Amino acid sequence: MAMNDKTPPDEGVEQANGGEANPPTLKTIAFMTGLGVTTVSRALKDAPEIGAATRQRVQLVARQIGYRPNRAGVRLRTGKTNVISLVLDTEEQVGGFVSDLIYGISEALAQTPYHLVVTPYSRNNDPLEPVRYVVDTASADGVIISRTEPDDKRVRYMSERGMPFATHGRTHMGIDHAFHDFDNYAYSVEAVKKLAALGRKRLALLAPPSSLSYYHHMRDGFADALMEHGLSEVPFPTATVDHSIEDIRKLTADLMRRPNRPDGFVSGAGAGTFALVAGVEDAGFKLGQDIDIVSKQSSKLLHLLRPQLYVVNEDVRLAGAELARAVIGRIAGRDIASLQSLSTPSAVEAYDA
Amino acid sequence: MAMNDKTPPDEGVEQANGGEANPPTLKTIAFMTGLGVTTVSRALKDAPEIGAATRQRVQLVARQIGYRPNRAGVRLRTGKTNVISLVLDTEEQVGGFVSDLIYGISEALAQTPYHLVVTPYSRNNDPLEPVRYVVDTASADGVIISRTEPDDKRVRYMSERGMPFATHGRTHMGIDHAFHDFDNYAYSVEAVKKLAALGRKRLALLAPPSSLSYYHHMRDGFADALMEHGLSEVPFPTATVDHSIEDIRKLTADLMRRPNRPDGFVSGAGAGTFALVAGVEDAGFKLGQDIDIVSKQSSKLLHLLRPQLYVVNEDVRLAGAELARAVIGRIAGRDIASLQSLSTPSAVEAYDA
DNA sequence: GGCAAGAACTGTAACGTTACAGATTGAATC
DNA sequence: GATTCAATCTGTAACGTTACAGTTCTTGCC
Numbered sequence: 001m002a003m004n005d006k007t008p009p010d011e012g013v014e015q016a017n018g019g020e021a022n023p024p025t026l027k028t029i030a031f032m033t034g035l036g037v038t039t040v041s042r043a044l045k046d047a048p049e050i051g052a053a054t055r056q057r058v059q060l061v062a063r064q065i066g067y068r069p070n071r072a073g074v075r076l077r078t079g080k081t082n083v084i085s086l087v088l089d090t091e092e093q094v095g096g097f098v099s100d101l102i103y104g105i106s107e108a109l110a111q112t113p114y115h116l117v118v119t120p121y122s123r124n125n126d127p128l129e130p131v132r133y134v135v136d137t138a139s140a141d142g143v144i145i146s147r148t149e150p151d152d153k154r155v156r157y158m159s160e161r162g163m164p165f166a167t168h169g170r171t172h173m174g175i176d177h178a179f180h181d182f183d184n185y186a187y188s189v190e191a192v193k194k195l196a197a198l199g200r201k202r203l204a205l206l207a208p209p210s211s212l213s214y215y216h217h218m219r220d221g222f223a224d225a226l227m228e229h230g231l232s233e234v235p236f237p238t239a240t241v242d243h244s245i246e247d248i249r250k251l252t253a254d255l256m257r258r259p260n261r262p263d264g265f266v267s268g269a270g271a272g273t274f275a276l277v278a279g280v281e282d283a284g285f286k287l288g289q290d291i292d293i294v295s296k297q298s299s300k301l302l303h304l305l306r307p308q309l310y311v312v313n314e315d316v317r318l319a320g321a322e323l324a325r326a327v328i329g330r331i332a333g334r335d336i337a338s339l340q341s342l343s344t345p346s347a348v349e350a351y352d353a
Numbered sequence: 354m355a356m357n358d359k360t361p362p363d364e365g366v367e368q369a370n371g372g373e374a375n376p377p378t379l380k381t382i383a384f385m386t387g388l389g390v391t392t393v394s395r396a397l398k399d400a401p402e403i404g405a406a407t408r409q410r411v412q413l414v415a416r417q418i419g420y421r422p423n424r425a426g427v428r429l430r431t432g433k434t435n436v437i438s439l440v441l442d443t444e445e446q447v448g449g450f451v452s453d454l455i456y457g458i459s460e461a462l463a464q465t466p467y468h469l470v471v472t473p474y475s476r477n478n479d480p481l482e483p484v485r486y487v488v489d490t491a492s493a494d495g496v497i498i499s500r501t502e503p504d505d506k507r508v509r510y511m512s513e514r515g516m517p518f519a520t521h522g523r524t525h526m527g528i529d530h531a532f533h534d535f536d537n538y539a540y541s542v543e544a545v546k547k548l549a550a551l552g553r554k555r556l557a558l559l560a561p562p563s564s565l566s567y568y569h570h571m572r573d574g575f576a577d578a579l580m581e582h583g584l585s586e587v588p589f590p591t592a593t594v595d596h597s598i599e600d601i602r603k604l605t606a607d608l609m610r611r612p613n614r615p616d617g618f619v620s621g622a623g624a625g626t627f628a629l630v631a632g633v634e635d636a637g638f639k640l641g642q643d644i645d646i647v648s649k650q651s652s653k654l655l656h657l658l659r660p661q662l663y664v665v666n667e668d669v670r671l672a673g674a675e676l677a678r679a680v681i682g683r684i685a686g687r688d689i690a691s692l693q694s695l696s697t698p699s700a701v702e703a704y705d706a
Numbered sequence: 707g708g709c710a711a712g713a714a715c716t717g718t719a720a721c722g723t724t725a726c727a728g729a730t731t732g733a734a735t736c
Numbered sequence: 737g738a739t740t741c742a743a744t745c746t747g748t749a750a751c752g753t754t755a756c757a758g759t760t761c762t763t764g765c766c
Contacts, residue, residue, distance in 0.1 A: 023490065025752055036716045041754060051714060068490055072428035073752030076721045081425075090456040099451035103443040106473035115492075116471045120459035137376065137421055139468075245653060274657040300598060304627040305658055378722055389746045394724060404744060426722030429751045 024067045032061050044069075082113045084327055085140035087130050087154075089147055091123040097298050097316055101168070104320020105144065112328060114141070128153045135163045142327035144168065148179070148213045164330035166323045166339065169213045178326040178339035182296075182314050184214045184268070185221035187345040191266040191294035192225035194310055194348045198292050200264035204236040204255065206248070206272050218268055234262040241269035248272055252279025256291075263291050270297035277306055294348055307351035318343065377420045385414050397422075435466045437680055438493035440483050440507075442500055444476040450651055450669055454521070457673020458497065465681060467494070481506045488516045495680035497521065501532070501566045517683035519676045519692065522566045531679040531692035535667050537567045537621070538574035540698040544619040544647035545578035547663055547701045551645050553617035557589040557608065559601070559625050571621055587615040594622035601625055605632025609644075616644050623650035630659055647701055660704035671696065 030037045035058065043050045043058035044067075050058075061067075075081050086105060092098055102116070109116055117140060121130040127147070131154040134140050141164065145154055148169030158165045159175050166178040188205070195203055205222050208215040226233055239251040255261060256279065265280075267273040273295035277287060285291055288308030295302055295309060298316045302309050326339040379397075383390045388411065396403045396411035397420075403411075414420075428434050439458060445451055455469070462469055470493060474483040480500070484507040487493050494517065498507055501522030511518045512528050519531040541558070548556055558575050561568040579586055592604040608614060609632065618633075620626040626648035630640060638644055641661035648655055648662060651669045655662050679692040 026754095027752080037752090038717075038754080039715055041752095042715090045754095049714065054714080066489075070429070070752050071490075071492065072425045072434075073721095074754085075425035076423070076429050076723090076751090077753040077755085079721085088455075088459075090459055092452065092456075097452065098455070099445065102441075102451070102455070102471060103445075103473070106441075106443055106471060110473065116473075118455060118459060118469045118471060120456070120463065120469075136419075137424075139424065245657070249657075271652075271654070274654050278657045299624075301624070301627050301654075304598070304602075304631045379724095380722080390722090391724080391747075392745055394722095395745090398724095402742095402744060407744080423722050426751095427724085429721090429753090430723040430725085432751085 023070075024062075024065045025070060025073075026067075028065065029058060029061055029067060032065075033058055079138060081139060081141050082115060083117050083140040084109060084114050084324065085117045085119045085134045085143045087119045087121065087134070087143060087145045089123050089127070090120045100298060100316035101146070101320040101323075104317035104322075105324040106320075107317070108321040108324035108328075114328065128157060131157055135161050142166070142331045144323045144327055149211055150213050150216060152213075164327055166326035166330065168319060168323055170217075171213060176336050178330050178336055180319050180322040180326060180341045180343070181214070181217075182319065182343045183345060184217040185224075187296060187312055188218045188221035188266055189225040190312065190345060190348050191310075192222060192229060192231065194294050195264035195266070195292055196225075196229035196231060198264070200231070200292055202232050202234050202260065202262045203264040203266060204234040204262035206236065206265060206267040206269070206276060207240055208268050209240045209242045214268075218266075222266060234260060236262070241267075241272040243272075245271065245275045245278075248275035249279040249282065252276050253282040254279075256280055256283035256285055261285075265291065265293040265295075267293060267295035270295060270299060270302055273297070273302060273309065274305060277309070296345075303351045310348050310350055312345045312348055314345070315343065376423075377415075377418045378423065379420075381418065382411060382414055382420060385418075386411055432491060434492060434494050435468060436470050436493040437462060437467050437677065438470045438472045438487045438496045440472045440474065440487070440496060440498045442476050442480075443473045453651060453669035454499070454673040454676075457670035457675075458677040459673075460670070461674040461677035461681075467681065481510060484510055488514050495519070495684050497676045497680055502564055503566050503569060505566075517680055519679035519683065521672060521676055523570075524566060529689050531683050531689055533672050533675040533679060533694045533696070534567070534570075535672065535696045536698060537570040540649060540665055541571045541574035541619055542578040543665065543698060543701050544663075545575060545582060545584065547647050548617035548619070548645055549578075549582035549584060551617070553584070553645055555585050555587050555613065555615045556617040556619060557587040557615035559589065559618060559620040559622070559629060560593055561621050562593045562595045567621075571619075575619060587613060589615070592625075594620075594625040596625075598624065598628045598631075601628035602632040602635065605629050606635040607632075609633055609636035609638055614638075618644065618646040618648075620646060620648035623648060623652060623655060626650070626655060626662065627658060630662070649698075656704045663701050663703055665698045665701055667698070668696065 026037045026040045029040045033040065039050065040058050043055045044062060046055065071082060088098060105116055119130045119134060121127060131143065134143055135158060143158060143163060143165040145165065146168035148167045148171055150172045152171050152173065155167060155171050155173065155175055155177060159177065166180065168180060170179050170181050192203060203226065205219065207218055236255055239248050252275065265276055267276055273293060276293060280287060280291055287293065287306050293309055295311055296314050297311050298314050302311050322341050329339040379390045379393050382393045386393065392403065393411050396408045397415060399408065424435060441451060458469055472483045472487060474480060484496065487496055488511060496511060496516060496518040498518065499521035501520045501524055503525040505524050505526065508520060508524050508526065508528055508530060512530065519533065521533060523532050523534050545556060556579065558572065560571055589608055592601050605628065618629055620629055626646060629646060633640060633644055640646065640659050646662055648664055649667050650664050651667050655664050675694050682692040
């Protein structure tokens with residue numbers, strides 16, 4: 001049995017043995033077990049043509065010495081990066097939104113070999129650029145994007161090139177893909193219903209920018225519910241949740257000083273609601289008296305701002321976890337239909353003292 | 354001139370040329386220029402022993418065909434990952450804090466070849482674990498950590514093993530290292546000074562958890578300034594900025610109902626201040642009248658919560674950018690002393706209507 | 707006893723890059 | 737004309753992994 005013709009992994013290195021131990025590789029295990037590297041490699045991934053005894057022996061040794069596959073080696077050989085890329089707009093307004101998304105994703109990735117890489121872009125630049133980078137350099141196995149548009153270039157790009165991805169928000173472009181979304185239609189329906197029940201008649205909507213998909217959902221729900229309850233809309237077109245706090249505040253105050261001011265607001269974002277409230281009060285009106293506001297929030301701060309606010313909670317952390325599961329599902333080749341989820345808003349909550 | 358003995362990069366692949374083009378490699382450029390891969394490699398990194406004409410020719414071709422070095426190849430050969438790892442506590446309370454940190458880091462990394470990998474851990478587990486993982490598997494060239502402690506195991510671990518890193522916050526353990534910190538000592542000195550000027554006498558501090566470095570800075574500044582202005586402290590030991598909004602609120606209300614309640618608060622975190630205000634009002638007291646509060650904030654929401662609040666802004670995005678610059682500096686072997694920065698708090702701001 | 711077939715294992719090559727040790731020039735020096 | 741030298745270029749090997757094409761050995765069958 002020619003066992004000693006295996007080359008020990010550190011041969012040629014003259015350092016004393018007390019020096020830094022290099023991380024173990026397949027070669028290390030091969031040397032320790034007297035097997036070939038190929039056998040070790042296959043034994044570690046439970047290949048069928050490896051004997052049960054050998055497999056167990058290899059896995060035991062690997063565990064003992066704390067073997068971890070070298071990511072660069074695997075990536076170079078197989079092309080598998082074990083990376084999920086989160087493409088983020090770094091101009092994103094305030095709020096723990098992005099933090100929560102990242103926490104949710106991390107949570108779901110923790111049990112997997114995947115690392116999370118944040119790929120930023122500036123809203124001023126082309127949103128397609130970071131996606132193109134990731135796809136062209138194959139620097140991730142899957143991508144998560146947010147700020148989804150109804151006809152989204154990024155979705156088309158990734159679809160055409162077979163890059164697995166999941167979107168935060170839906171599209172309407174005839175391409176089926178994994179997504180997670182908050183049901184903003186249901187949200188604004190519930191919000192309007194609440195305001196109707198409070199006797200409000202003329203409602204305004206602080207909407208997302210009209211380029212984004214959820215603008216349409218929110219707007220449609222708003223319009224349908226207005227119709228159903230026989231209420232009217234006070235247009236508030238210039239302001240969106242993407243505007244700065246100062247802008248929204250000023251636009252709101254202006255709106256409130258008009259003769260046909262609204263007596264109810266539906267707000268699409270927690271931070272925007274801070275500005276709404278300030279604008280309303282700047283104009284001299286009182287929340288819960290002259291006007292009522294229903295807002296979405298991802299943090300829990302709105303009721304501390306004003307207890308008169310009505311809120312619906314959006315669990316962004318959950319969204320992150322769902323998105324991570326969805327991309328991983330796509331990478332594993334799972335069925336798209338099973339990787340699409342919609343989060344139903346909870347009931348509108350009044351402040352509970 | 355034997356030029357055609359170079360092997361074209363796609364030899365052996367039977368696909369028609371109309372198929373997907375594989376990303377160009379050094380071999381591609383070598384083939385196109387008629388040079389050897391080694392020459393191409395060196396030409397691209399401006400090595401001195403390559404002729405000026407050749408260098409330009411190679412770089413031109415590389416640019417034209419959109420060559421990008423394969424990260425796995427570089428990483429495997431050199432050990433350089435071109436990755437910065439941000440180690441994050443995923444239990445972090447609320448606030449755009451982490452978002453801003455990430456945006457700041459991304460901003461600074463955008464001009465470099467570095468990718469940002471988020472390495473999460475749960476506060477319940479050992480904070481050393483993710484750091485050990487990154488160091489042991491050499492999965493990043495540099496690390497950024499936050500929630501720094503005066504005697505920080507992670508700092509020791511990375512120091513001893515020569516992993517470049519930067520900390521958000523300082524340590525006091527006789528190890529010199531790169532950091533960025535907000536001057537929380539100066540902050541609480543200014544905060545107390547403001548409250549003294551307002552005629553407040555009995556101050557309480559909503560501090561960070563006592564395990565963290567900035568607890569001590571904030572506390573020392575608080576104590577020194579109390580002394581200087583002849584004010585007294587109302588102990589508020591159980592509550593920290595890490596507690597939930599609900600907990601802080603309740604503890605604050607309890608405190609305010611005591612006979613020796615404070616007439617001024619210094620708050621170490623924006624989200625905590627939301628809870629402070631709620632607790633104060635729960636107990637029936639009025640901000641600006643019975644009590645004044647000075648708070649740090651990283652978002653701009655506090656003055657919308659209550660205009661009576663006094664705020665100091667902490668630019669976390671800047672902190673992120675500084676931290677990124679600091680780690681990169683360490684990786685480049687720059688002097689530690691030049692990679693330590695302290696951000697001086699701006700003046701205490703009252704609401705400016 | 708000879709042979710086929712499977713089980714269990716092995717070596718080689720390749721992914722893309724760079725370190726290292728040459729090789730090939732042409733010009734300058736003696 | 738030979739020798740040295742610098743300038744410029746090149747091939748080979750290796751980083752750690754896996755696909756592929758063997759190789760060896762045992763066992764069963766005729």
